Each structure stands twice: as C-alpha cells, then as structure tokens.
Amino acid sequence: MINGLMIDVDGVLVCGRPSDGKPWASFIESDLGFSVEDLQREFFTPHWNDIVIGQCNLIDQLKPALAKIAPHVCYDDFTAYWFEHDARLNVGLLAEIEEQRGIGKKVYLATNQEHARAAYLMDELGLGNHCDGIFYSAAMGCRKPEKEFFAKAATLSGLSPSQLPLIDDTLANVSAARVSGWNAAQWFEGSSLADALSKFDAA
Numbered sequence: 001m002i003n004g005l006m007i008d009v010d011g012v013l014v015c016g017r018p019s020d021g022k023p024w025a026s027f028i029e030s031d032l033g034f035s036v037e038d039l040q041r042e043f044f045t046p047h048w049n050d051i052v053i054g055q056c057n058l059i060d061q062l063k064p065a066l067a068k069i070a071p072h073v074c075y076d077d078f079t080a081y082w083f084e085h086d087a088r089l090n091v092g093l094l095a096e097i098e099e100q101r102g103i104g105k106k107v108y109l110a111t112n113q114e115h116a117r118a119a120y121l122m123d124e125l126g127l128g129n130h131c132d133g134i135f136y137s138a139a140m141g142c143r144k145p146e147k148e149f150f151a152k153a154a155t156l157s158g159l160s161p162s163q164l165p166l167i168d169d170t171l172a173n174v175s176a177a178r179v180s181g182w183n184a185a186q187w188f189e190g191s192s193l194a195d196a197l198s199k200f201d202a203a
Contacts (some may be wrong), residue, residue: 024086145176
C-alpha cells in the first residue's frame with residue numbers, strides 16, 4: 001500500500017523560468033554579462049558536487065568564482081537571479097499533491113539541493129505549504145542516485161520503502177529507487193500523478 005509520496009523538485013515540481021519554462025540561465029549573458037560556460041568552468045564543475053552534499057557552503061565557493069568571472073555581480077544579486085529564474089511551479093502537480101494529502105497521504109520532497117535554495121523553495125516559493133517535509137542532499141550528506149539517500153529518506157519519513165513511491169524525471173534516480181525497494185516512476189512533461197499512482201496500485 002502507498003502511504004506516502006516522494007516528489008523530486010527540479011524538472012518535476014519546479015520547471016525553469018516562471019515566464020516561459022526555459023532553463024534559468026538561458027539569458028544570463030545578456031542579463032548579467034558572463035556566460036554559462038564561464039559559470040560551469042569556474043563554479044559548477046569544480047565545486048557543485050561538494051556543495052550539494054553539504055561538504056562546503058555555496059557562498060564560500062560562489063563568491064570567489066563570481067569575483068573571477070563577473071566582479072560587477074555580487075553574490076546576493078546573483079543568487080536572487082538564479083533562484084527567482086528557476087521557480088516555475090507545476091500547478092497541476094501541486095493540485096494533485098493537495099488531493100493526496102487530503103486523503104491522508106504524506107507528501108515529501110526528495111531532491112538534490114544545497115541549503116540556500118532548499119530554504120528558498122520551502123519558504124519563499126512556498127513549497128513548505130504543500131508538503132510534509134523535505135529530504136535534500138546537503139542536509140543528508142548524500143545525493144540521489146546513491147543508495148544511502150533512499151535509505152535515509154525512508155528512515156526519516158517513518159515509512160517502509162515499499163510504501164514510498166518516488167516521482168522523478170531522472171531515470172538513474174528512478175532505477176536506484178527501485179533497487180532500494182521503492183516504487184518509482186519517471187516523470188515526463190505531460191505526466192500526471194494519478195497515472196503514476198494507478199500503476200503502483202495495480203502492481
């Protein structure tokens with residue numbers, strides 16, 4: 001029996017720019033004066049994995065990177081741009097989540113995030129009003145698709161793996177969840193929670 005839900009954030013519940021759904025950095029060069037390639041080279045490639053599992057803080061790695069590639073852009077302005085441009089809510093899925101919570105199912109977010117954006121998602125974007133909690137990589141010290149992530153999330157939820165389905169857009173995460181004894185479904189544009197749950201119920 002499915003007693004709870006684990007919902008991925010990026011690509012499922014939050015999908016790009018609020019205005020058009022494009023990736024948040026689509027116009028970063030014209031807006032902020034540096035390229036995605038610069039940011040990838042100086043920040044994401046060398047530092048992101050450690051940040052997203054909580055081994056170092058976003059500010060400590062991002063500030064020096066910005067100073068090198070965009071000294072005219074301060075940390076606070078950049079993170080505001082990033083978070084606000086990666087904040088398009090899937091309102092259809094939110095409505096389905098509310099239906100599930102209304103019939104007594106617990107709904108949790110299960111996501112690879114660092115601390116600052118996790119707080120933004122829950123507090124500023126308001127996802128905390130639509131779920132019963134969030135299990136995110138920087139807080140747990142591990143990330144999807146590592147088995148440890150799924151083990152910790154199940155333990156923290158108080159539910160057994162067989163009671164938990166993961167809804168995620170990344171096939172590697174879906175496969176890892178299944179190996180860990182969870183139900184799991186890959187999310188695509190146009191997917192619905194009802195369809196995913198009907199497959200679990202039939203299994």
